[in-house]
Amino acid sequence: xxxxxxxxxxxxxxxxxxxxxxxxxxxxxxxTGVVHISEMQSLLAQIFAVDPDVILIDLENPSRDVLExxxxxxxxxxxxxxxxxxxxxxxxIQASVEAGVSAYIVDGLKKERIKxxxxxxxxxxxxxxxxxxxxxxTKSALEDRKVIDRAKGxxxxxxxxxxxxxxxxxxxxAMREKKKISEIAQSIITASEMLK
Amino acid sequence: xxxxxxxxxxxxxxxxxxxxxxxxxxxxxxxxDVTLVREVSWxxxxxxxxxxxxxxxxxxxxxxIASSLGLGHIKVPIAAPFNLGLNGNAITVSxxxxxxxxxxxxxxxxxxxxxxxALARVVANRKKAxxxxxxxxxxxxxxxxxxxxxxxxxxxxxxxxEDVRLVVLPPPYMVDxxxxxxxxxxxxxxxxxxxxxxxxxxxxxxxxxxxxxxAVEKVLAVRQNWSEKNPDVLAALVRAAARAAExxxxxxNRAEVARILAQPERIGVDAEVIQRTLVGRLKISxxxxxxxxxxxxxxxxxxxxRPEPVQAAWLYAQMVRWGQTAMSPEALKTAMGxxxxxLYDKALGRSAxxxxxxxxxxxxxxxxxxxxxxxxxxxxxTIRHRKx
Numbered sequence: 048x049x050x051x052x053x054x055x056x057x058x059x060x061x062x063x064x065x066x067x068x069x070x071x072x073x074x075x076x077x078x079t080g081v082v083h084i085s086e087m088q089s090l091l092a093q094i095f096a097v098d099p100d101v102i103l104i105d106l107e108n109p110s111r112d113v114l115e116x117x118x119x120x121x122x123x124x125x126x127x128x129x130x131x132x133x134x135x136x137x138x139x140i141q142a143s144v145e146a147g148v149s150a151y152i153v154d155g156l157k158k159e160r161i162k163x164x165x166x167x168x169x170x171x172x173x174x175x176x177x178x179x180x181x182x183x184x185t186k187s188a189l190e191d192r193k194v195i196d197r198a199k200g201x202x203x204x205x206x207x208x209x210x211x212x213x214x215x216x217x218x219x220x221a222m223r224e225k226k227k228i229s230e231i232a233q234s235i236i237t238a239s240e241m242l243k
Numbered sequence: 244x245x246x247x248x249x250x251x252x253x254x255x256x257x258x259x260x261x262x263x264x265x266x267x268x269x270x271x272x273x274x275x276d277v278t279l280v281r282e283v284s285w286x287x288x289x290x291x292x293x294x295x296x297x298x299x300x301x302x303x304x305x306x307x308i309a310s311s312l313g314l315g316h317i318k319v320p321i322a323a324p325f326n327l328g329l330n331g332n333a334i335t336v337s338x339x340x341x342x343x344x345x346x347x348x349x350x351x352x353x354x355x356x357x358x359x360x361a362l363a364r365v366v367a368n369r370k371k372a373x374x375x376x377x378x379x380x381x382x383x384x385x386x387x388x389x390x391x392x393x394x395x396x397x398x399x400x401x402x403x404x405e406d407v408r409l410v411v412l413p414p415p416y417m418v419d420x421x422x423x424x425x426x427x428x429x430x431x432x433x434x435x436x437x438x439x440x441x442x443x444x445x446x447x448x449x450x451x452x453x454x455x456x457x458a459v460e461k462v463l464a465v466r467q468n469w470s471e472k473n474p475d476v477l478a479a480l481v482r483a484a485a486r487a488a489e490x491x492x493x494x495x496n497r498a499e500v501a502r503i504l505a506q507p508e509r510i511g512v513d514a515e516v517i518q519r520t521l522v523g524r525l526k527i528s529x530x531x532x533x534x535x536x537x538x539x540x541x542x543x544x545x546x547x548x549r550p551e552p553v554q555a556a557w558l559y560a561q562m563v564r565w566g567q568t569a570m571s572p573e574a575l576k577t578a579m580g581x582x583x584x585x586l587y588d589k590a591l592g593r594s595a596x597x598x599x600x601x602x603x604x605x606x607x608x609x610x611x612x613x614x615x616x617x618x619x620x621x622x623x624x625t626i627r628h629r630k631x
Contacts, residue, residue, distance in 0.1 A: 089425065091410065109413035111284040112383055116411040118315050119384050119567070137317060141294045149286070 054100035054160065055080040059090065061108060065175045069103070072171045078164065091116070101161065102151040103168055106144065114151050139165055146172040191229035198232030201239045245276045246476050251288045252279055252301035254510040255414065256433035256520050257328030257461045259500060259542055261301055262510075264480075264487035266503045273479035281508065284413060285383045292464060293319040298473075299480060301327055302464035305385040305558045308578045311467075314568055315385065320577075322470040323462035323555075324586035325481050329547045331460050331520070331540035332388055332451040333436040334395070336428040337421055338529075340365070340377065341446040353534075355453045355607045359399025366406050379403075380412040380420055380429035387460050388430040390561040391451045397626040398608035404565075404628060421445050432460070433520035433540065434512050441516070443529035450525075452538035456605025457547075459554040462582075470586065481590035488543025497521050546596065550582035553603045556614035564621050566628030575617065 056078055060066040066083045073081050082097050084090065087110045094102065094117075104111050139162075143149055146169040152161055195217065202213035217235075221228045248270075252258040262279065264270045270277045282288045285303055289310060292300040307321040336344065347364040350357035366377060379396075381388040393403040403409055412420055417435050420426045422444045429435075430451070439445030451458060463484055470477050491500050497518055505514035519525050523539030526532065541547035559578035563570045588595055602611035610623050621627060 087416070088423070106287050107283060109283040109415060111286045112413055113411045115286050115315065116384055137294070140290065140317060144287075144290050144294055144296065149290070 053077065053079050054164070055097060056082070056101045056103065056164065057094055057097050057099040058083045059085075059094075059102060059104040059108060059110065059114075061085055061087070062105065065105065065172070068175055069168060069171045072167050073164070076163065076167055090114075100152070101164055103164075104149055104151070105172075106147045106149060111149060117151065142169050143172075146170075147176065148172045191227075191232075194229050194236065195232045198235040201235055205239070245274060246479070247276045247278070248298045248476070248480065249278050249280055249296065250299045250301070251282050251291055251297040253282055253285065253288060253414070255301075255461075256504060256510065256517055257331045257540060257542070258301045258510070259491050259504055259521070260325075260327050260484045260488045260548075261463070262487075262504055263491055263500060264483040266506075266509075267487065267490060269486045269490075270480070270483040273483045275476070275479055275483060277480075279509075285386075289316065292321075292466065293317065295466070295469075298469065299463060299465045301461055303383055303386050304459040304462045304554070305387060305390070305562070306383065307462050307464045307581050308555055308558055309385040309562070309567075311577055311581045312568065312574055314562065320467035321464050321581055322467045322583050322586065323464050323550050323581050324470070324477060324583045324590065325463040325484050326459050326548050326550050327461040327463055327484070327542070329457055329459055329541040330450070330452045330455075330538055332391060332430055332432050333447045333525075334392065334428060334430045334449040334451070335417075335421065335436045335439050335445040336448045337424070337445060340427045341448065343368075344448070353449070353453060355395055355449060356398060358448060359395050359397075359401070359608075361399070362396055363400040366401050370406075376407050377427045378408040378410060378425065380410055380417055380426040380431070382414055382431060383411060384567070385562070387451070387458055387558075388432075390558065390565070391454050391458065392430045393565060394561070394606065394608070395449070395454050397624065400626070402626050418442065418444070434510070434516045437516045437519055437525060438512065440526050440529060446529070447525060447527035447534070450534075450536050450539050452536055454607055456538065457541075457554070457603060459550070459558070459582075462550065470583075477586065478590035481587060485543070485548060485591055488548050491521065491542045492544045494522075549587050549596070550584050551603055552579035552582045552584070553612070553614050555579045555582040556617065557604050557612050560612070560614075560617045560621060563617065564624065564627045570618055570621075575614075579614070 056073060058066050058069055063085060070081050070083060084093050090110050090113050102114060104114060143165060148168055150165050198217060199210055199213040202208055202216060203210060217228050217231055221231045250261060252261055265277045265279055285306060288300050288302060289306050291297045307323050309315055311320045343365045344358055344361045347361035348357050379392055381392055396403055401407060414431050414435050417429045417431050418439045421429060421439055436447050440447060465477060490496050501514040501518035501521060504510045504517050520540055523537060524533060524535045527534045555578045556575060559575055562568045604612045613620050
């Protein structure tokens with residue numbers, strides 16, 4: 048794809064990692080004109096300076112409402128932008144909202160040129176969400192292990208159990224009370240702190 | 244029965260009826276298991292309601308109409324069976340703009356015509372001096388804030404599209420933008436005006452009730468087809484919201500309501516600031532000047548919760564006046580059909596009120612609003628959008 052035919056794309060995202068992942072994906076797909084905006088002050092002015100064909104923004108960003116203004120004709124908006132909005136787009140809108148991203152497209156850009164950008168954007172956002180989710184789960188698993196270790200220590204000390212016995216006691220209590228082992232462990236820690 | 248519902252809201256005081264309905268257990272008593280989802284933008288609320296990620300939403304009344312008409316986005320017919328609030332916004336200006344307006348004003352400073360004329364002089368002086376045009380922040384193109392600002396300044400002779408800049412800003416950014424001089428004024432809902440005054444960077448110039456006596460601000464919005472498939476659930480939700488609105492309006496409950504709304508996962512600002520707006524007694528200047536109004540924010544009282552199609556017609560007329568859409572009798576009918584007093588009456592087992600105010604809007608300028616002749620009504624206003 049020549050530079051001339053590659054649409055100019057602006058990514059508005061306060062998460063630098065996610066923006067980098069998206070930018071890399073777009074470049075790999077041959078979209079070379081990608082600009083990342085992370086500063087929300089004077090957002091419209093920054094966008095007008097780039098004069099993009101496509102704007103991608105994450106849905107956690109309150110400045111999404113600022114972009115909606117670009118559909119209007121007013122002094123603040125020098126070149127009105129229109130999203131390709133017809134009922135047939137409902138499916139892409141649904142997929143993008145679920146992935147957490149929204150696309151704004153300059154009027155006149157052909158739909159078939161937008162589709163690959165939007166699809167790529169959705170898949171990268173979903174991939175990022177999965178990564179984030181895994182990271183969160185790993186973090187909480189680590190957290191759980193720390194709590195369980197502390198509770199085991201308390202049980203060993205107070206009840207004179209071995210480490211294995213302490214763990215068996217935690218596990219059987221959790222099963223009986225239909226709770227997570229980490230929850231039982233946390234209540235042991237809380238109780239022991241109260242009894243100090 | 245325990246009907247799970249996901250309802251989106253923006254952290255503003257006029258989400259009170261929804262928040263209180265859930266947090267005081269009124270929704271549960273109606274057999275509803277509501278999850279309130281806090282959102283960061285009106286675009287998100289609109290889109291998530293439209294595609295079914297939300298069953299219902301706290302929504303700007305004009306967005307409900309725009310969505311039903313397919314303006315600005317895909318067309319999804321919306322039903323609004325309950326008004327969450329009337330009025331509730333205020334116009335806050337920087338200390339510099341406040342001083343400039345007060346320097347030019349003739350007459351009462353709470354008279355919207357007096358301030359609008361003074362603003363026109365300030366704008367003319369700036370133009371003569373070659374200064375940048377004033378910038379006004381508002382929350383969304385399809386918002387009461389946008390229309391209230393425009394209505395007010397145009398009455399004084401300021402063309403909102405030519406003489407000043409109107410820019411969209413997310414409510415939580417309003418205060419910072421005023422402090423940094425990015426905007427000279429803004430129109431926003433509670434609590435942000437009070438936050439600016441408390442920080443000493445703004446003066447509340449007007450409560451929007453100075454501009455329009457009764458303006459529908461936020462509605463409880465559902466997809467029209469959802470309302471048809473789930474009439475009982477919707478009626479239960481309307482009853483829960485109505486009970487909450489009644490609770491909120493009892494003066495002895497206001498402190499408790501403010502505490503509920505102040506929770507971090509709800510609005511997340513100081514309860515005292517929220518209480519001011521519920522009571523309608525606000526500090527309007529950094530020097531501590533207070534102003535009281537019985538019409539600051541109406542949640543349910545004075546029949547505020549019952550949707551009146553004439554209100555939808557007025558909002559539609561503003562969209563036409565400012566060039567967001569062209570006048571069409573079918574579109575007007577659609578817009579009026581978004582507001583559903585029939586669903587409200589049915590849910591609450593009430594009959595329609597027999598008396599109607601002669602002018603349901605009560606604007607400070609121009610002739611009384613007539614929904615049967617919008618073109619004629621708009622012709623009375625010299626400043627309006629003109630096709631280039």
